[in-house]
Amino acid sequence: MPQPEKTATEGHKDTVYRKDQVASIINSVIGKVQSVPRVPAADLESELVALKSMIDELHAQLGQVNAGDISGQFIPSATDELDAIVEATEKATDGIMESCEAIQSLVSSPGPDLASKVEEQITRVYEACTFQDITGQRITKIVKTLKKIDERVSSLVGMIEGKVNAVAGVEGAAGPTSLLNGPALPQNAISQDDIDKLLAEFDQN
Amino acid sequence: MTVNLNMNVLIVDDYKTMLRVIRNLLAQIGFKNVEEATDGGMALEMMKSKKFDLVISDWNMEPMTGLDLLKSVRAGDDRHNKVPFIMVTAEGKAENVVAARQAGVSNYIIKPFSAETLKGKLVTVLGDF
Numbered sequence: 001m002p003q004p005e006k007t008a009t010e011g012h013k014d015t016v017y018r019k020d021q022v023a024s025i026i027n028s029v030i031g032k033v034q035s036v037p038r039v040p041a042a043d044l045e046s047e048l049v050a051l052k053s054m055i056d057e058l059h060a061q062l063g064q065v066n067a068g069d070i071s072g073q074f075i076p077s078a079t080d081e082l083d084a085i086v087e088a089t090e091k092a093t094d095g096i097m098e099s100c101e102a103i104q105s106l107v108s109s110p111g112p113d114l115a116s117k118v119e120e121q122i123t124r125v126y127e128a129c130t131f132q133d134i135t136g137q138r139i140t141k142i143v144k145t146l147k148k149i150d151e152r153v154s155s156l157v158g159m160i161e162g163k164v165n166a167v168a169g170v171e172g173a174a175g176p177t178s179l180l181n182g183p184a185l186p187q188n189a190i191s192q193d194d195i196d197k198l199l200a201e202f203d204q205n
Numbered sequence: 206m207t208v209n210l211n212m213n214v215l216i217v218d219d220y221k222t223m224l225r226v227i228r229n230l231l232a233q234i235g236f237k238n239v240e241e242a243t244d245g246g247m248a249l250e251m252m253k254s255k256k257f258d259l260v261i262s263d264w265n266m267e268p269m270t271g272l273d274l275l276k277s278v279r280a281g282d283d284r285h286n287k288v289p290f291i292m293v294t295a296e297g298k299a300e301n302v303v304a305a306r307q308a309g310v311s312n313y314i315i316k317p318f319s320a321e322t323l324k325g326k327l328v329t330v331l332g333d334f
Binding site: 122123127129130131132133179180182184189191192195199 | 225306
């Protein structure tokens with residue numbers, strides 16, 4: 001095997017060969033191939049068919065993984081949920097702080113209806129605390145999304161390593177038709193009024 | 206007829222904070238006998254040993270959801286199959302509301318909710334306080 005020559009591209013990371021060295025390598029490869037006993041055409045064909053089948057299978061599996069979902073769907077969905085969590089926690093904290101400040105102000109100069117005014121502020125605090133449930137459900141959705149990403153990436157890695165034949169389901173049990181979707185994003189949320197109207201329509205029918 | 210504030214109320218939610226919030230709001234209204242369950246299965250067990258006059262349940266719980274609880278209650282014995290059942294949930298799609306109604310829900314509150322909304326739905330389901 002000819003050794004590469006040091007050329008004018010000294011210091012470049014790629015190895016550089018001269019034309020005659022390349023020709024020599026090719027001739028060496030051709031010689032080695034020719035020295036192998038002839039393979040029957042039928043065997044060669046069956047090997048090629050098997051190779052094509054493997055490539056087709058891998059192609060199909062890669063298609064099933066829908067790797068594009070990771071950047072096109074999963075990450076944006078998780079980002080939206082995180083944004084909604086930040087918004088909800090900020091709103092709740094703001095509400096609780098406002099009620100605390102109102103109570104502080106009420107007790108510093110107590111009036112005759114102090115008790116009812118304080119109770120009203122306590123109610124506001126209870127209402128604000130409902131954020132914990134909603135954000136908890138959003139975080140659960142994010143965790144599920146991260147698990148989906150992990151499954152897809154693991155499938156891809158497995159295919160590359162030739163260890164995986166089957167691809168995990170594209171969607172989990174809770175697909176789009178499921179009734180368990182958790183809290184909607186604020187821009188998609190249905191209001192209590194809408195629900196009341198829907199129930200009223202239901203009762204009329 | 207005014208509502209008997211001594212009635213037995215069962216609240217069901219897998220978030221303890223939510224149970225506390227609803228319990229405290231009910232206490233503000235005046236309800237005295239409120240018990241808690243953290244999923245549908247636990248609620249059903251409690252209903253076997255005690256009669257409840259009102260159930261307020263979350264939907265999204267594991268292993269037994271609020272919808273499954275509602276269906277089980279409605280299909281159950283005479284003691285509870287007509288008990289007022291209010292779903293308090295973040296599941297706000299129209300198909301959720303329809304499914305709950307078809308299963309026999311008495312009313313439906315979407316989270317997050319205000320004390321005023323809760324009281325309004327209690328009045329709708331139970332009558333004036």
